[in-house]
Amino acid sequence: MELEEIKSLWDDVNQKPAIKEFFSRQNISYMTQLNYNKQANTFRVAEIIGLVVAYALAGLILYKFNMLDTWYLSICGIIVVMYLLLMPLYTITGIIRMRKIDLAKSSYKEVMEHFYSVKSRLKQAENVSLIASPFLFVFSMAILAKIFMDIDFFTLTFQLPIVLLIVLAFTGAILFNIWAFKKRGKQLQSVKQLLEEGN
Amino acid sequence: MRDDFLTTIKENERIIYKLVRIYAEQYDDQQDLYQEIIYQLWKSFNTFQGKSKISTWIYRVALNTSLAHINLRKKHSGEVSIHDIELQIEDKIDTQIEDKIAKMYQQIRRLNEIDRAIIFLSLEGKDYEEMATITGFTASNVGTRLNRIKQKLKTRLIKE
Numbered sequence: 001m002e003l004e005e006i007k008s009l010w011d012d013v014n015q016k017p018a019i020k021e022f023f024s025r026q027n028i029s030y031m032t033q034l035n036y037n038k039q040a041n042t043f044r045v046a047e048i049i050g051l052v053v054a055y056a057l058a059g060l061i062l063y064k065f066n067m068l069d070t071w072y073l074s075i076c077g078i079i080v081v082m083y084l085l086l087m088p089l090y091t092i093t094g095i096i097r098m099r100k101i102d103l104a105k106s107s108y109k110e111v112m113e114h115f116y117s118v119k120s121r122l123k124q125a126e127n128v129s130l131i132a133s134p135f136l137f138v139f140s141m142a143i144l145a146k147i148f149m150d151i152d153f154f155t156l157t158f159q160l161p162i163v164l165l166i167v168l169a170f171t172g173a174i175l176f177n178i179w180a181f182k183k184r185g186k187q188l189q190s191v192k193q194l195l196e197e198g199n
Numbered sequence: 200m201r202d203d204f205l206t207t208i209k210e211n212e213r214i215i216y217k218l219v220r221i222y223a224e225q226y227d228d229q230q231d232l233y234q235e236i237i238y239q240l241w242k243s244f245n246t247f248q249g250k251s252k253i254s255t256w257i258y259r260v261a262l263n264t265s266l267a268h269i270n271l272r273k274k275h276s277g278e279v280s281i282h283d284i285e286l287q288i289e290d291k292i293d294t295q296i297e298d299k300i301a302k303m304y305q306q307i308r309r310l311n312e313i314d315r316a317i318i319f320l321s322l323e324g325k326d327y328e329e330m331a332t333i334t335g336f337t338a339s340n341v342g343t344r345l346n347r348i349k350q351k352l353k354t355r356l357i358k359e
Contacts, residue, residue, distance in 0.1 A: 003353055009303045010322045012296060013217060098271065103263040104243030104256075107335025108316055111263045115270045 047095065051088045058084035064147045072154060073146055076139040083136060087125060094122045116192060130177040134170050204244050208237065211257050214323070220304050221319055222265035232268045239264045251332065258323075258333045262316050269312070306352060314348045321345055 058081045068077045098118040101111060142153035158166070208215075215236050223229040239260050247256050307318060313334075320330045327338040327345075334341065 003349060005299070006303050006306070006352070007322060009296075009300050010217075013300060014213060101267070102243075103239050103267060104246065104260050106263060107259070108262050108266060108313075108333065109335030111266050112312060115266070119270075 047092065051092060054084040054088045061143060061147070067147050067150070068143065070152065073142060073152070076142050080136060080139050080143060083132065087129065090125050091122065094118055094125065098122075130180055131174075133177065134173040137173075138170075200245065204241060207244075207253060207257075208240070211254055214254065214257055215261055217323075218261050218265055218319065221307050221315055222269055224308060228272075232265060235268055236261045236264045255329060255333060258320065258325075262319075262333065266312055266316075306355065309355070310348065310351070314344065314351070317341060317344050318348050318352075321348075 061077055061081050061084075065074075065077055068074045098115065101114045103111065106114070145151045145153045215233060219229045219233045219236070223232045240257065243260060247253070307315060310318060313336075316334055317330060317336075320333060325333070327341050330336075330341045331338040336344070
């Protein structure tokens, strides 16, 4: 297919009769009655569930906070609670910001820049989560073990193979997250480059 | 006002139709995007002040909505092939041409977001100035980009 052929095919599309399913007057009229469920203003179920679960867990830890009776367990508790309260909020506000753009008044370039800036912010949050997740997992285990079983996770004695397995899994998780971190960075970088070429 | 709007849409429906196929691959996704574009146009119809041509305004809103659509949505995992879509939405007058049109859309969809918008406007016969007004890039930048896109498409087309 040559470029000239693309142009000629484009002209062919212009000659074709309109598509009934897309362009019936009745359908358009229906849409203007604001009856259709605007997806852009609704959150995904996963986002809501994530927020509810995080806040419920934070509430539980705060409610049982007096059970975290050593300094290190208290610090674990504070870190996990802060993470559970702040991170979903940061993400949700980012998503709200992402959807707040006047598509009728902005130019294509402005829309792209808007998405790039919000996505950068969301990627930052994801990157923090990626790096923090192995540590948060350990902290959460310690907190939950204390709250539900009254066991101090950090004073438990494990056999050597189990310790090695934990260290291996922990290191693996960190390495995987660093790899994912770099990959995400590259995706955003390509959009940034595209925009810079326009300046 | 609704009648004016409906008439405007009917007069410019081809713009939306072609754009929808450039930005969405699956039939369901195309319908969703079409609805979003109509909704955005309707929402801002009363604020259109006639400073530019109505078609320029439609191009701008439709392109922006399409860009927002692909940024806000997760990628659609389609169950229907591109070929099936063509058969569903086009009259089966000439399968060979339909096939070529499908391939053409496929080639354009492979371009990045900016290139897609620029080649679309170029195929629509817009000059650099109008393309610059719609996209927000400078006219000279649009020209540079367009040459690069043509080169990119040519290289790809030769390879295939």
